[in-house]
Amino acid sequence: MKELPGINLIWHSIRPQGGMDRHVLDLINGFSLRGVPVRVIARTVAWPGSQPDNVEFVVLPDRTPFQRFNNNRFDHKAYGYIKDGWPVIGISRVTGGPVDLSVSGGTHLAHLIDKGKKKPGYFDKQVIANEKALYTNSRAIVTHSRRVHDEIVRDYQIDPAKIHVLYPPVDTGFFNMTLxxxxxxxxxxxxxxxxxxxxxxxxxxxxxxxxxxxxxxxxxxxxxxxxxxxxxxxxxxxxxxxxxxxxxxxxxxxxxxxxxxxxxxxxxxxxxxxxxxxxxxxxxxxxxxxxxxxxxxxxxxxxxxxxxxxxxxxxxxxxxxxxxxxxxxxxxCIHYPYRFDEYLDELISLIQS
The missing domain is CATH 3.40.50.2000 (Glycogen Phosphorylase B;)
Structure with missing residues (x-):
């Protein structure tokens, strides 16, 4: 397999919070530590501490005070700022072109169903359409649970052969029993x-x-x-x-x-x-x-x-x-390979395959 020349990573908010925000910080750090250049395309950047080496942040600033409008605009504009020749990881619901790998931490349609919202609003429909485009345009899709895998197959009619379940890793250097x-x-x-x-x-x-x-x-x-x-x-x-x-x-x-x-x-x-x-x-x-x-x-x-x-x-x-x-x-008590290096190895393998 060829070495990665670099990575385009698209995610709307680079910030030290939980969930996918935390996961994206770990991904950027992980690629940086392996010497892989990263172009990060985002709406906002609030990196905690010193920024990692070989990482370029491209910020598409908000144009309105309305977050849902800004998110939708970003999803449609971000692809235009990728670096040609580098694989693309889509974590936001990016549209506009082929994506080597998308990472899904959940689907909007299932989120609405579980909330009991029976009639999607205007922006809900936009988000669902963007998700559908992302999954359709992705060469490979990583989901963070079997549940999300099944949602994408059932609700978005995506071929299950290109969906891979990789449970998200834990930074065991940070979360451990030393305290x-x-x-x-x-x-x-x-x-x-x-x-x-x-x-x-x-x-x-x-x-x-x-x-x-x-x-x-x-x-x-x-x-x-x-x-x-x-x-x-x-x-x-x-x-x-x-x-x-x-x-x-x-x-x-x-x-x-x-x-x-x-x-x-x-x-x-x-x-x-x-x-x-x-x-x-x-x-x-x-x-x-x-x-x-x-x-x-x-x-x-x-x-x-x-x-x-x-x-x-x-x-x-x-x-x-x-x-x-x-x-x-x-x-x-944790029944999957949850150390970050193992996860990143699998992710890179999917990008290179």
Whole structure:
């Protein structure tokens, strides 16, 4: 196989947040560390710290105050800024030409269905059309769960032969168990007592991530439970500790007794393997893609109902009391090659094939 001359990578926002934003930062760093030049085409760039070597950022600034309009404009314009002769990785819903590899962390149509939105609006239809174009124009497609693979085949009528399931990697140099000795100190700095059960809720979209369901289940529990919200938007409730937007997620994972998501739609849910890698189990509703490759004692699943979550919280409280809640062997609970170098090897192989 020929060496990569460089990579065009198209993603709308380069910033230090969770989910796909975090994954894109890792991809750019990964290519840079291997000496592969990268041209990144984006709407905005807020790189954390020093920018990596051999990386060029091409910014297409917004033209309006309306994000959905700006996203749609970017999807149609970005392809015109690629460097000829370099393979193209499309992560935004880019249109305009052939793409060597697209990476899908979820589909908009399935997102709408799970939210209960029966009639797509104008911009929803634009997003769906852009997704269809991206998948059709992609030589190969990577999905971050089997669920998303099936959505693309079913809802967009794409040949399954060109779709490859590669579960997203975890930066184990960042998310690991090295902070275990600092756990008591971190909890104390958050104002959490040793007898309190700290549930970590990483969320920038509380409605989508299932906050209402979680709070209804917690209302039936005793006062030992504390829900720590890591995200920009506050959640007002007597049992909630609002931490704001945080970049010290390994410390928060380590401090927590469990991490929780009850999302209406979650194509994967990278917080799962991240939290487990830090020694903290996750409580995941059965709507979350990552649950298909995580197991107990790292991941406890529940049906997306107040009753089922309540029963699980009762079980977790008992394990908390007996001191048997921590994850001692993360690798035994994560059932896919989750180290980043393995993922990047597979990605490069697909680009070169």
């Amino acid at each position: 275990q000795r600092e756990r008591d100190r971190i909890r104390e700095s958050l104002g959490v007592g040793k007898d309190q059960f700290l549930l970590l809720f990483p969320s920038n979209n509380h409605e989508l991530k299932g906050a209402d369901l979680i709070l209804k289940a917690l209302e039936k529990q005793d006062t030992s439970f504390v829900l720590a919200v890591a995200g920009k938007k506050e959640l007002k409730h007597p049992k909630v500790l609002n931490l704001g937007f945080r970049q010290d997620m390994p410390a928060l994972y380590t401090a927590a007794d469990a991490t929780i998501l009850a999302s209406k739609y979650e194509a994967f849910g990278l917080v799962g393997p991240e939290s487990i890698s830090c020694g903290t189990p996750v409580l995941f509703s059965d709507t979350i893609g990552a649950a298909e490759v995580l197991s107990e004692p790292g991941c406890y699943r529940f049906k997306r109902s107040v009753e089922d979550l309540g029963e699980l919280l009762d079980r977790m409280r008992e394990r908390f009391r007996t001191g048997t809640l921590r994850v001692e062997s993360p690798a035994k």
